[in-house]
Amino acid sequence: MIETEDLSKQFGDYWAVDGVTLRVRPGQILALLGQNGAGKTTTVRMLTAILRPTRGWARIAGYDTVADPEKVRASVGVLTEQHGLYTRMTASEYLDFFGQIYGLDESARKRRAAELLEYFGLTSVANRRSGEYSKGMRQKLALARALMHEPPVLLLDEPTSAMDPESARLVRDEIARLRSSQRTIIICTHNLIEAEWLADEVAIIYRGRILASGGLDELKNRFLGPLEYEAHLAQPWQLDGFQLPDGVQIVSHNETSLRFRVERPKEINPVLLHALLARQAPLLTFNEVPRSLEQVYLSVMASVQR
Amino acid sequence: MVKSLFPVWLVFWREVRDQLRDWRVLFPLFVLSVLFPFLIKQGAVTVLDFTAKYGGDLIGERVIPFFVLVAGFLPATVSLVIALESFVGEKERGTIEPLLSSPIADWQFYVGKLLAGTIIPLLAGYLAIGLYLLLIKLSDVDIKETGILVQVFALTAVQTLLMVTAAIAISTQSTSVRAANLLASFIIIPVAILIQGETVIMFWGKNAGVLWWAVFGIAILSALVIRLGLAHFQREYLLGREIDILNLRWIGRTFWQSFSNGQKYISDWYAYAVWPMIKKLRVSLAIVTVLGVLGVGVSFAWFQANLPRLLQDVPVEKRAEIVNERLESITDSDVVELELSAPLIFGQNLRAVTFMMLLGVFTFGVLGMIVFLFNVGLVGTVLALMGVLGSSPAVVFAAGVLPHGIFELPALFLSAAIVFHLGVVLVTPDSKRTMGELLIEGFADWCKVTVGLVVPLLLIAAVVEAYVTPILLNLYIAGG
Known part of the structure; x- marks a missing residue:
């Protein structure tokens, strides 16, 4: 569980994070989105008890970040913005080192390192110094380090950056698997497709403040309006005289397609479809118009930058 | 463990x-x-x-x-x-x-x-x-x-x-x-x-x-x-902290806030900035006072015990000459040769307290304390020398040290106490302030005590030492 209340950090006169309140439950992934310098890294550093909040508080896995910093750190696996590898260490040495720091015994360290190296396809290079690795391999090793002690809370900064599509998919699958094993996860990312694919909740941060947060559907409804549906017709059809049911609004149309905005789709869509068919509309397809997290993000950012 | x-x-x-x-x-x-x-x-x-x-x-x-x-x-x-x-x-x-x-x-x-x-x-x-x-x-x-x-x-x-x-x-x-x-x-x-x-x-x-x-x-x-x-x-x-820019405005603001404690008038500054600082210095002042008294006593006792042995081969009539030479070398000055003027005495004393602070800051007070002990030790040394030359140390102290010492010694002890305090502050954990803030605030505290009390006391002491002490000493010598 990750809980924050009015979490704020001031550097000199500048508030890097200002009043961030979040709740992330076990088995949930929160995507923290924002421009560079928006306050994502500072928030993560406060959640790992590296930075002390100027105001507010944070609790990680039940431990307060100020009162129990060491217990907080023991409960968290962090993937930092920079991979942070010791380039003169081999992958095996590196994982073993962090395994010891997190208090794993030798057999647990060996088992866990072997599992992770195998999963991320690094077994064949396990005894090569990480300085010789590609960017993607380094990122995978850094992620393996974050997972080494099987922490209940994961804070992942750009988990798939610099990875090829195959590796990125591997990492996303692993994150999804971790969610299903009741881990609490925050990912900071600029990859909105990835965020949409993984996140249960999204928080958009701008200049240290949370501008919007909530579930994906909730945010889409709030910032993009009611859902839109598109009907494609097999042949040209005249709309004239067609009586729209209440709660439906036509957004655009031409001879072979119609786009509606529907406020309560569960109630209204069957009525709408019935009405169309009753007017013998040559209905070919009827789909929800896809709306992306990117549209939400851009809409939110546009609203503050106006 | x-x-x-x-x-x-x-x-x-x-x-x-x-x-x-x-x-x-x-x-x-x-x-x-x-x-x-x-x-x-x-x-x-x-x-x-x-x-x-x-x-x-x-x-x-x-x-x-x-x-x-x-x-x-x-x-x-x-x-x-x-x-x-x-x-x-x-x-x-x-x-x-x-x-x-x-x-x-x-x-x-x-x-x-x-x-x-x-x-x-x-x-x-x-x-x-x-x-x-x-x-x-x-x-x-x-x-x-x-x-x-x-x-x-x-x-x-x-x-x-x-x-x-x-x-x-x-x-x-x-x-x-x-x-x-x-x-x-x-x-x-x-x-x-x-x-x-x-x-x-x-x-x-x-x-x-x-x-x-x-x-x-x-x-x-x-x-x-x-x-x-x-x-x-x-x-x-x-x-x-990511940027290593020298933020002079911030340094100035931090210093002034600590130095003035937000006071605009001198009387308020003494009441709400200087006096609380003195109260904060109580323990340091007590320690420094004990050290100072010990320093005077030990140096007096050592010279009183050892000087006769060191001077045993020197004819009595030459002893004063040798003592004068020694004094000149110890005090690193030609002051014995010069006429002692108030500005000269004030300048020398101010230099000593500044020197004490500079050495103290870089050594957590250790070298500052050594300078302090050297200065108070000189008092004991001079009194012991006078004793060897046949004068009464108690009377010399009363006529030659006490008149200006009433002002000079408290100034010296205050200076030593603030340097000692700075050393303690530097080695005490403080999670709320950076090392930079501690140094700036420490310097501001030193300035508060020095400008508010030490400098005025040294000024009075210099005037007394230049114009009153010689008269009293002359009276003593004439009387003796």
Whole structure:
């Protein structure tokens, strides 16, 4: 569980994070989105008890970040913005080192390192110094380090950056698997497709403040309006005289397609479809118009930058 | 306890292993520890031959331990870069954040790095010393001064420790490796000066035992620097500060806020800025007062006991002349020759308190206290000298010290107390303020006490000393 209340950090006169309140439950992934310098890294550093909040508080896995910093750190696996590898260490040495720091015994360290190296396809290079690795391999090793002690809370900064599509998919699958094993996860990312694919909740941060947060559907409804549906017709059809049911609004149309905005789709869509068919509309397809997290993000950012 | 030391070992061992895999560390160390001793051995043998030729045997004997000092100092200085970049270098490479996010406690992290930073320079220094001594032995040079060799071994260890502890402290407080390297001159230059002093003592010959005091003093200073580093090590500052811009406006604002305490009028400033500061100084003032009284008493007792023995061969009529000469040399001035004017006395006293503060800041009050004890010790010395010359120390004190001392001694004690307080503040953990803030606020506190009380007291004391004390002394002499 990750809980924050009015979490704020001031550097000199500048508030890097200002009043961030979040709740992330076990088995949930929160995507923290924002421009560079928006306050994502500072928030993560406060959640790992590296930075002390100027105001507010944070609790990680039940431990307060100020009162129990060491217990907080023991409960968290962090993937930092920079991979942070010791380039003169081999992958095996590196994982073993962090395994010891997190208090794993030798057999647990060996088992866990072997599992992770195998999963991320690094077994064949396990005894090569990480300085010789590609960017993607380094990122995978850094992620393996974050997972080494099987922490209940994961804070992942750009988990798939610099990875090829195959590796990125591997990492996303692993994150999804971790969610299903009741881990609490925050990912900071600029990859909105990835965020949409993984996140249960999204928080958009701008200049240290949370501008919007909530579930994906909730945010889409709030910032993009009611859902839109598109009907494609097999042949040209005249709309004239067609009586729209209440709660439906036509957004655009031409001879072979119609786009509606529907406020309560569960109630209204069957009525709408019935009405169309009753007017013998040559209905070919009827789909929800896809709306992306990117549209939400851009809409939110546009609203503050106006 | 053993369990809590394990993370220290982990940090230490990773760091050492990393250094031993880096040819940029190994190569200069190899040159300085293995090749350089051949060069200095040749230098030592040449100097020995030269001094033997012209009968400078004593210098020749001391050349061997002198070069031991050099052999130990150079590898330690060069490998200081390891300690300097121990924290800030990791920060720049981005490797520190995973460690800072781990459950290692601050002190475990710090001590692990400290040991790793110390062990390589120390081993390199001892390797160079060992090889140099072996080469000397193989050259059939007779090493007569083995006692000094032991002292130099100990000196190398404590000097390396001092340099490394200071470098680690700098590394935790710097925002970039470049800044840390620039600040390293604050380590290398004082230690180089220290070594010059040790060299003088070594060649002086008869006071070689003084080097043990140097070992003791440097060990104390190292312990204080370690305490300072631990007290102010906060993982927050390693990642919380990114830019090393000198923010003069912020410095000025922080200083003024602390100095004025928000007061606009002088009376309010005395009531709400100076007086609370004096109250804060109560404990320091008590300690300094005890030290001062002891200083006067000990110096008086020592000179009273030893002066007759030191002067026993001097005819009574010449004693005053010798005492005057000694006084001039001790007080480092021609004031005895000059007419004592109030501005001159005030300038000298102000210089002494400023000097005390400057030395105190860089040594956590230690050297500042020594300057203070030297000054109060002078009072005891002068009184003892007067006693030997046949005057009553009590009357001389009453007529020659007390009139201006009523103002001057409190000023001196206040100055010493603020310097002592600064030293204590610097080595006390403070999670709310950075080292920079502590230094600025400490300087502001010193200015508050100095401008508010010390300077006015010294001004009055100077006027009294120039115009009242001589009259009283003359009355005493005329009466006597």
